[in-house]
Amino acid sequence: MSLSLTNRHCWFEATARARINGLLDTGSFSEILPPAASQPSPHLAQLDLPGAFDDGVIVGYGQLEKKPIFVIAQEGQFMGGAVGEIHGAKIVGLLRRAAREKPAAVLFLIDSGGVRLHEANAGLIAISEIMRAVLDARAAGVPVIALVGGSCGAFGGMGIVAKLCSAILISEEGRLALSGPEVIETVAGVEEFDAKDRALVWRVTGGKHRYLMGDCAMLVDDDIAAFRTGTTAFLADWREPAPSAALLRARQQVLENRLAAYGTLRDGLQVWAALGVAQPESVPMLDRDSLVALKEGLPT
């Protein structure tokens, strides 16, 4: 499990703690309810699993370029980053605190398949509470920025949470969707979605596709420092808007237009071609800077 020198700062393979350490100003992070003050989940113990002290999510506060920042970081390597009772309650507590204390932003490092089935109902309700808490923090003027780039991506209820955030910063490795391809394949067959076709999975749910479609605000390299600079740059230009019917109407129109234009398509290649990309098949090969330049050159 050691990291090679070339991958030392790679986001995808890093633990949640390593991501936090590289993302925030050095030494600025203070964990709320640290492992020494926590117990693993009794629900997992009842199912014969040891659990983890932090129940798979780290919450706390620190600084980003000297600005006060709250952080939520899910550990994708623990039970698929999935949300159980304690995990969910930590996140909700942090978001509620953010709505009161109003840091410059909440950074939500999402790396999760959604509801933890071992605690199914608790997980579903917790995600509903997280959804409301994200919206409350944003309504209080606090940006909630999702950072997606881990092995679990942002799926299930956490895929919905990601899209409730002010914005999503995603890497090429990141994935953002609702149902996992394996589930779709199991229920609807391999023709509908071949979950083993990795290239297809990324053309449908991956960071480059989501960025080209406008579902993510920024595409960053799979590198902790790149997430740091990307987040800093994004926050410098972002003002959290008050909730309004006008904004949601505008979003409604965009979504309806997209559905009408692309509703019958089945592959990112087709969408990118329709967006005006001259050589869609080249998209998976392009590096981050080239893809960003490509997007900026597309007709709107």
Add this chain to the structure above:
Amino acid sequence: MEMLEFRFDSKPGARPTDPALCGVVGSGNLEILVQPSEQPDCCQVRIKTSARGFGATWRAVIGDFAASHAAGGTAIAINDMGATPAVVSLRLAQALADYQGGAL
């Protein structure tokens, strides 16, 4: 799940107050939390492990660790999901180094 507890004599080492956490409870992996204890000459270890029946192996690994490191005065808690003895040994050494080096 099995819960195990061991106590081994161990050479006293530095005992900072800040706990250290090392590792992640993924499949084939484990997390280790090291904190100071009241007993400077002894290393206490509490383990929760998903695999049953490996008490003797754990005893051997922890015993080796306590004998070859200055781990006296530590209370160590482990959550394990099937790590091999080699991984356990490596993580214990890392956790102790993080703890005594002041890293978290």
Add this chain to the structure above:
Amino acid sequence: MSLNDIFDSLFPAGHAVTVANQVITGEAMTAHGPVAVLGTTDAAAIDHAMALALSAFILDTVEQHPGRPLVFLVDTSGQALSRSQELLCLNGSLAHLASCVDLARRQGHASLSLVTANAVSGGFLSFGLMADRAYALADAQVRVMDLRAMARVTKIAHERLVELAADSPIFAPGAESYVRMGAIETIWPAPSAGLLEDALAAGQAAPASDRRMASGQERGGRQLAAGIAQAVGA
């Protein structure tokens, strides 16, 4: 009980509700005045079109009928399972729908949801669980996943899950679990105008903040969440 029977029972004073492609929209009269009625039927698998039809109706209500309560009728088997739906980011449309329910709340529209038959996963998250309060009919099926599928995915023996489910609302499928955990207020033996009036009255009186954790604690179904959230938030 057919959907029309449900409408008649809930809204004896009158209702003008349309069902198109498993999406319910319309309005009805109650002792509290007119309410917006919307939701899904026939165990709908929620897709972009349904989510956007519901969100459009909510925005229409917010713009044209200030303060009008929203009554959600929920019958969903979860989200549509389709590659083309995922291609266009289905989680985004469900998030948009949830945002619209939340906006309505902020603009003074009380909301409640009633599970009439099925409430599963993402379908339930996107609107039913976003309402101020949720209720369920007695034979409603509320769950994330059935125990057999759960056994396959978690690799825990089905028999063990059945055994634990008897005492644990944490994962046992069923509306009763959700009541104990604080997410559903009460189970209605049958749809009734009286129960609806009570629910609407309770909705007007209650604060709009999310009290489900405290409720789960009081009812004993979720004994950890409230304390942990408090400890983090303090």
